[in-house]
Amino acid sequence: MRILSMVLLAAALTACSRKVEVGSAPSPSSGMAVHLTNNASQAVNAYVTTGGSDVFIGQVAANSEKTLPVSGISSGSSVTLKARTADGARTYTKDNVSLTSSTDWTVP
DSSP: OHHHHHHHHHHHHHHTOOOOOOOOOOOOSSOEEEEEEEOSSSOEEEEEEETTEEEEEEEEOTTEEEEEEEOSOOTTOEEEEEEEETTSSOEEEEEEEEOOTTEEEEEO
16 A cells, blocks of 8 residues: 555546746737827827738827737738727727838827
8 A cells, every 4th residue: 555655646647747947928920010199188099901801009198108019911012000998989090101111190
């Protein structure tokens, strides 16, 4: 009985000793970004629309500005920028934007 207990304890210790690696999320590879200045009285959720799909890029607080990284879209791509207020009441868009490493946009 004692030997069985020792074998089970050794097996349990061996099974629980796997290596775990912790890291941060990868940085955006495209290097593209939208510098959004929000002059609205509430936060806005920002999106880049390409190929008919909205890609969420971040939220900007009321009366503030933030640079939002855009991944998966190449430089010079023609996109639509979209910002929707947090309550969904208003949507601001800017069509046919040629995306660069530092695209500036101010809403409203």
